[in-house]
Amino acid sequence: MRYLFLLSGLIFSLSAYSQEIMPPQLPWDGKSQSLIVDKSNTWVTPFELSDGLESPTYEETKAWLEKLAQSWDKMEMISAGKSEQGRDIHLIIVSEDGEFSSEELSTSKKPLIFVQAGIHAGEIDGKDAGMMLLRDMAFGNKKDLLDAANILFIPILNVDGHERRSEYGRVNQRGPKEMGWRTNAQNLNLNRDFTKLETAGVQAVAEIINKYDPDLYIDVHVTDGADYQYDITYGFVETGGYSPAISAWLSTAFKPEVDEALQGMGHIPGPLLFAANGEDFSAGNVAFSFSPRFSHTYSDIRHMASILIENHSLKPFKQRVLGTYVFLEQAIRSLGTHFESLQKAVEEDQDQPKESIVVKYKFRDTPADSMKFLGVASTKVTSEITGADYVKWEGQPIEQLVPSILMDEPESSVPVPKAYWISAEWTEVIAKIKAHGIAVEELAEAKEIRLEYSKLTEYSMGNQPYEGEMRIRSFKKEEEYRSAKMPAGSIRIATDQALGELVVILGEPESVDSFFQWGYFNSVLSQTEYMERYIMEPLIAKMLTEDASLKAEFEAKKTAEPDFAKNPRAIYQWFYDKTPYFDQNWKVIPVGREW
Structure with a gap:
């Protein structure tokens, strides 16, 4: 009981003190x-x-x-x-x-x-x-x-x-x-x-x-x-x-x-x-x-x-x-x-026109101009507690001329396709696209179409959740065309619409607010099928015997990359990638482009 009384007294004193620790208040009428x-x-x-x-x-x-x-x-x-x-x-x-x-x-x-x-x-x-x-x-x-x-x-x-x-x-x-x-x-x-x-x-x-x-x-x-x-x-x-x-x-x-x-x-x-x-x-x-x-x-x-x-x-x-x-x-x-x-x-x-869309901006090399700034005087004080410097505001109005630093230079742009396609199984993403008010065409029956996809060659994840999501931190990719079998319920999202720029921002991997970078396609990063070594050994031997060009490519890679030559796991993976057993959807971002 005494503890609760002391705690309540501490809370009361902190509440009363909270305004006292703020910088001086400027007069206003x-x-x-x-x-x-x-x-x-x-x-x-x-x-x-x-x-x-x-x-x-x-x-x-x-x-x-x-x-x-x-x-x-x-x-x-x-x-x-x-x-x-x-x-x-x-x-x-x-x-x-x-x-x-x-x-x-x-x-x-x-x-x-x-x-x-x-x-x-x-x-x-x-x-x-x-x-x-x-x-x-x-x-x-x-x-x-x-x-x-x-x-x-x-x-x-x-x-x-x-x-x-x-x-x-x-x-x-x-x-x-x-x-x-x-x-x-x-x-x-x-x-x-x-x-x-x-x-x-x-x-x-x-x-x-x-x-x-x-x-x-x-x-x-x-x-x-x-x-x-x-x-x-x-x-x-x-x-x-x-x-x-x-x-x-x-x-x-x-x-x-x-x-x-x-x-x-x-x-x-x-x-x-x-x-x-x-x-x-x-x-x-x-x-x-x-x-x-x-x-x-x-x-x-x-x-x-x-x-x-x-x-x-x-x-x-x-x-x-x-x-x-x-x-x-x-x-x-x-x-x-x-x-x-x-x-x-x-x-x-x-x-x-929507031929290309900027997906990332950077700072200008030099400040755009100077601005008249209605500031408040301050001093740098060295903390007796931490030893670090901090700003102490003094409550006195001052005028300053300060640089205006603009972040409006295009850093990265992407060409705009005619449309994007997303397969029916990505229900959460499809629901979000519709919730934005973006116009879509939904397939009533299955359709096969040739589309361009981005496949990751490298990527790294954020080291902690951001807004509840594990975001993609960095990546490299290459583009490839493939025939995609779109089941009923899949959607086509045309870019020639009022919200066309938003469509690109959500769809293109380079955009920091794409569904890909937010982590909605993270499941494609998991490789679920594999081969045991006792299968890979005879399979690789057969591949090398039957394909002289593959053998030459393998020898050249070992010579050029000594670390690869000493890494059995990397060698197995290199050959596995070249077999028809390999998962063709692994690391492929499931947003197809129609050009």
Whole structure:
């Protein structure tokens, strides 16, 4: 009992101390605080009742939104799917004319914006901002927003992680008081799942995108990392992506208006920020080229405008939520104003030629430019505990000129075949392809077709699981043609379709987000048939007697490779590979190309 008392006292003291160990807080008194309603307001949110310190539980959020939907005929609340622990993933639909079906919204002449919060459940700012904005659209002074766009809103995507809440979720984040967990109940990171579609949350997102066809997709996060003055940082694929026309629209039509709105309400917007040296920004800011396993790059390859918001974790929860509100309000207005030009950009990107596709980008040889950076002063301190240096933030605003390091140079491209074929037995992969909304032709009866396949000559595996999968780390391959017998249920995936680039990214081994590199074909790496030595010896002797050219090849290989000549196992394997008994499917990636 005494032990429990001491433990509870320690937990209490750690909780009280957690904010004290953070860097000094920059002062803030933004105009967006006027968005907070009085606590006597019928539709005050739990966030506002707590003076901007707390975020409601899953059940509290559900109850508040259900009550709003029952009181406002322009809003509907449905389940977009079930989490791994059986919770509903709620989808809010808002429409001026009260039309809520996917058929009506996907074909409406009015743009559709899709906002998602809580993919990392501790980073929950978007939920509370969205609740306030919905309230003001229903019963406040923001009713005109429905003239600009229809709205889809997921308040909590990672609902199971959201309920793994405590005061100890993110030590480097200023609130809310209790916050959820980054990963889902299976410890999978939803924002690494947009190509492999293993989590219930991202499966629900893919279904929403396929059914409703939104025009703008916004994913709300909170950062980790360094200190700086910016409170609302956000980004999109500006260069080195698959939708250059959409990127130009986001840069020229969308971003200036959003930045102006944020600045006007007392916030400091900035780009996505990643310190080149991993500590401070003295060595520059890195603009990474993320692969399509992430939300905004997945959207880019689908030719859908998308924004990744990363609010600054060292800013107070209240400040971050209010900044998100301002961002979302202006995003709706800007989408409505510039919808026609966005539609033209989407058409332009969808009509791009697909002779080859970049599957990997690298850093430029030199920084693209320098950027004016609104930083915070810091010093390097030598730890008395470890002896290593670390950065100590001092809470004083500074301005710096830092290099902008871009990762947008194509490193590896692949030619695009007419189609890919996958045999019926690969049911999990086929199901994922369909879940992406990719068009396929499914065989009603068996068919034999000549296709090109990749066969591995070398490979190595990752030394530990990543997101639950044993990934391929490196490999070499060669191409070969073969006649493939495709049973009924096999699929042909044409690349001449709206999601053609995504098809290539999933199908080509060189792509870091291919089904091959994610490990979905690892079973082909196992050799299951073999020959005993007492069989191989007379068989090899017969082969050498009957084939002089084979004998010459064998002698030349022994001369050129002394290690081979001294390795009986390698010699047996070399001959076995040349027999008709050898497994012709071993190490062959089961994705056929039709040229």
